[in-house]
Ligand SMILES: [Zn+2]
């Protein structure tokens with residue numbers, strides 16, 4: 001089965017759990033260096049998310065709603081062109097407040113490959129051609145959670161936005 005893992009996340013994304021399908025996938029984020037502990041960053045609106053690896057310092061862009069998802073990638077929704085880019089670091093676990101690097105979990109939902117092909121007619125709003133394989137880039141929602149290595153707790157979503 002194909003999962004809706006967007007191209008920009010593929011190098012970092014490992015599906016976890018039993019509940020994955022063409023319409024929904026949850027995965028753990030892992031840096032190319034092998035580490036899975038990060039300082040997560042988000043903007044205030046929850047439309048941009050990134051993570052900085054605490055081992056090698058690499059920065060991974062997890063979501064930019066102006067470029068990713070149906071609205072950013074296909075529909076080119078106007079309001080997405082001017083996203084506030086001031087980023088805030090999540091330096092501590094939101095549950096136990098320990099100052100610690102955090103693991104990052106991402107859930108992406110999709111309307112599936114066939115819907116994408118039909119609704120996009122395989123070009124974006126600006127008339128640029130799209131490939132069938134781009135269906136993973138036109139996801140319909142994005143959720144980010146953090147998992148704390150100190151208390152083992154998982155958040156009830158740091159970001160949870162509709163992107164379609
Ligand atoms: Zn790294």
Ligand SMILES: [Zn+2]
Nearest residue numbers: 093096148151
């Ligand atoms: Zn904690």
